[in-house]
Amino acid sequence: MFCAELLRRSNLSLKYVSKYRRVFDAQHTTGLQSSHTTSTRLKSSLNAAREQAHCQCTAIPSFPRSQVQYIHKHPVDPKSSLLSLLPTEPPNQKLAIGACTALPPTPQNFTPNPSFLPILSAVYAKHATSDPSVQSQAAVFGSPGGFNLSHPSDGTGAATHQGGAGGAGHGGWIHVSDARNPPDYGRIAWPEDIIGSVEVDGDGRFTDGTGRWQDSGTYRIVTREGILGLSEYMMGKLKERLTQLEREN
Numbered sequence: 001m002f003c004a005e006l007l008r009r010s011n012l013s014l015k016y017v018s019k020y021r022r023v024f025d026a027q028h029t030t031g032l033q034s035s036h037t038t039s040t041r042l043k044s045s046l047n048a049a050r051e052q053a054h055c056q057c058t059a060i061p062s063f064p065r066s067q068v069q070y071i072h073k074h075p076v077d078p079k080s081s082l083l084s085l086l087p088t089e090p091p092n093q094k095l096a097i098g099a100c101t102a103l104p105p106t107p108q109n110f111t112p113n114p115s116f117l118p119i120l121s122a123v124y125a126k127h128a129t130s131d132p133s134v135q136s137q138a139a140v141f142g143s144p145g146g147f148n149l150s151h152p153s154d155g156t157g158a159a160t161h162q163g164g165a166g167g168a169g170h171g172g173w174i175h176v177s178d179a180r181n182p183p184d185y186g187r188i189a190w191p192e193d194i195i196g197s198v199e200v201d202g203d204g205r206f207t208d209g210t211g212r213w214q215d216s217g218t219y220r221i222v223t224r225e226g227i228l229g230l231s232e233y234m235m236g237k238l239k240e241r242l243t244q245l246e247r248e249n
Contacts (some may be wrong), residue, residue, distance in 0.1 A: 069227070074099055080111075083227075085239050086246060094249075095119075095242050097221060097228060110222040117219070119241060124196055125213040127237045128176055129206045134198065137174045142204020171201040178219070180229030191218035193225075 072091040074080040083097040083105065098105075098112040128134050175197050177189035188194075196219075198211030221228055230238065 069097070071103070072096075085235075085242055088246060092246055092249065095246055105222050105227055107220070107222055107224065110227075112221050116221070119245070120238060121196065121215050123238050123241050124176065124234065127234065128196070128198055128213055129209075129211045131176075131231055131233045133231050133233070134174065134176055138198075138200045138204045138206060140204070141172065141174055141200050142202065171199065171207070173197045173199050173214075175216075178226075178229045179231060180223070180226030191216065192220040192223050195219045 070084045070087050070091075072082040072084060072089065074082045075090050075093065077099065080099045080101050081103065082091050082093065082099050084091050084095065085097065086092070086095060093113065094115045096113045097116055098110055100106075100110045102109045129138075175189055175194050177183065178193040178195060181190065181193050183189040183193075194216040196213055196215045198213055199207040200211070201207055
């Protein structure tokens with residue numbers, strides 16, 4: 001009698017154990033599926049973040065006087081990055097500043113976009129005389145003190161003529177240079193930093209109202225001192241022009 005009762009209770013216990021094991025297995029499977037779903041979602045989020053990281057607005061690290069640029073994944077060369085002032089993805093290579101094989105860009109790893117400098121030049125030809133920094137230089141040039149090398153007549157162009165601390169009542173040329181490496185007062189910027197020049201008369205007024213902009217022909221987008229250090233005003237005008245060209249294309 002006792003053995004029969006013990007066997008009955010043992011079978012009953014095994015039945016409950018089997019039942020609760022099935023419940024545990026079901027919960028465990030559900031938990032694994034939920035964990036797998038969470039893992040899949042996490043991976044998707046990370047992949048999306050990586051894709052967004054291909055185009056990021058960032059100050060180029062460890063590079064003196066660098067302005068904020070958009071760093072894009074190069075659409076053709078996987079080993080290069082495309083530098084642009086526009087956030088559009090994929091980027092328009094014709095409107096980019098250039099490409100580099102490492103960050104920060106240097107004269108050794110940077111390749112300029114040949115279409116960019118003509119755009120930059122056209123923007124300066126149109127807006128340079130409205131730039132407050134250029135206007136202040138013109139005002140100084142029209143002051144009575146200082147020295148002046150007068151109008152260029154030797155055929156060398158504007159890049160060799162520069163007024164000093166004042167024009168002494170004579171006209172001449174003002175160099176418009178990149179702000180990444182500003183020259184000392186009354187000094188001429190390095191040729192690689194001179195974007196172009198405008199002409200002023202003896203009173204510091206821009207000749208013909210336009211300044212007769214001339215490209216220097218020596219400007220380099222990237223030097224050891226930085227990349228494209230334009231004034232806030234000219235940077236704004238350049239971005240406006242690039243945005244316009246992007247819409248037209």
